[in-house]
Amino acid sequence: MLTVTNLYARYGKIEAVHGISFHVEEGEIVTLIGANGAGKSTTLKALMRLPPPEAPVVSGGEILFAGQSLLRIEPHVVVDKYKMTLVPEGRHIFGNLTVMENLQLAAWTRPKHTFSGSLERIFSLFPRLAERARQRSDTLSGGEQQMLAVGRALMADCSVLLLDEPSMGLAPLLMLEMFRTLKQLNAEGLTLIIVEQNAKLALEVADRGYVLDTGEIVAEGAARELMQHPRIREAYLGG
Numbered sequence: 460m461l462t463v464t465n466l467y468a469r470y471g472k473i474e475a476v477h478g479i480s481f482h483v484e485e486g487e488i489v490t491l492i493g494a495n496g497a498g499k500s501t502t503l504k505a506l507m508r509l510p511p512p513e514a515p516v517v518s519g520g521e522i523l524f525a526g527q528s529l530l531r532i533e534p535h536v537v538v539d540k541y542k543m544t545l546v547p548e549g550r551h552i553f554g555n556l557t558v559m560e561n562l563q564l565a566a567w568t569r570p571k572h573t574f575s576g577s578l579e580r581i582f583s584l585f586p587r588l589a590e591r592a593r594q595r596s597d598t599l600s601g602g603e604q605q606m607l608a609v610g611r612a613l614m615a616d617c618s619v620l621l622l623d624e625p626s627m628g629l630a631p632l633l634m635l636e637m638f639r640t641l642k643q644l645n646a647e648g649l650t651l652i653i654v655e656q657n658a659k660l661a662l663e664v665a666d667r668g669y670v671l672d673t674g675e676i677v678a679e680g681a682a683r684e685l686m687q688h689p690r691i692r693e694a695y696l697g698g
């Protein structure tokens with residue numbers, strides 16, 4: 460469904476991604492793992508076609524979605540037509556708005572009559588958000604803010620969800636809960652691309668994975684196989 464071939468991405472003169480290739484099939488969970496600075500977020504921002512300076516310029520290669528190039532299209536087309544949505548690192552929710560207002564804002568492009576159905580789904584996935592619907596978002600815990608960020612993405616009627624470090628800042632129990640929910644979303648038909656420094660957690664839920672190291676893919680395969688690989692165990696899974 461999504462095929463990335465020989466992708467190069469740079470910020471000004473500095474190249475952050477040096478010719479990577481990977482693919483994601485419909486219904487899969489694919490993870491990109493790697494250390495801080497490996498180019499994981501850069502890759503997601505390139506896929507979403509976000510503009511510089513926060514996002515990179517794609518300086519080579521191709522991104523195809525169902526055979527169509529994403530290279531010369533506007534970011535809103537990626538969301539509206541290709542139904543890809545990014546949950547960015549750092550969450551990007553509106554702290555001065557309530558949980559409910561954040562979810563309403565995220566749904567502004569979709570038909571009004573579909574709103575309450577989506578809201579119900581999100582509240583059943585994340586009951587804590589339902590309890591806190593009228594609470595200001597900046598008073599939520601880190602874990603609840605991460606749930607809200609995922610909830611916002613689901614409000615946007617997406618079929619491919621890109622998650623940048625969904626485990627970041629979460630206590631261990633909430634991490635497990637978050638990944639269980641992601642697995643459930645996948646079982647309901649959502650395709651997931653998960654970028655993680657927490658390789659163990661990501662490989663446990665993913666079908667396939669790619670290991671990024673300083674802008675290059677150094678290993679790829681079934682998540683199960685990557686987890687068994689001695690070099691990957693040593694470098695990313697704590698031996």
Ligand SMILES: Nc1ncnc2c1ncn2[C@@H]1O[C@H](COP(=O)(O)OP(=O)(O)O)[C@@H](O)[C@H]1O
Nearest residue numbers: 470475494495496497498499500501512513514
């Ligand atoms: N907006 C930016 N401007 C300039 N350089 C950036 C920017 N974002 C990231 N970089 C650089 O690109 C490289 C890859 O970063 P990033 O994709 O954020 O890595 P990761 O998400 O794997 O931690 C790093 O060297 C980082 O310093």
Ligand SMILES: [Mg+2]
Nearest residue numbers: 499500501548
């Ligand atoms: Mg990152």
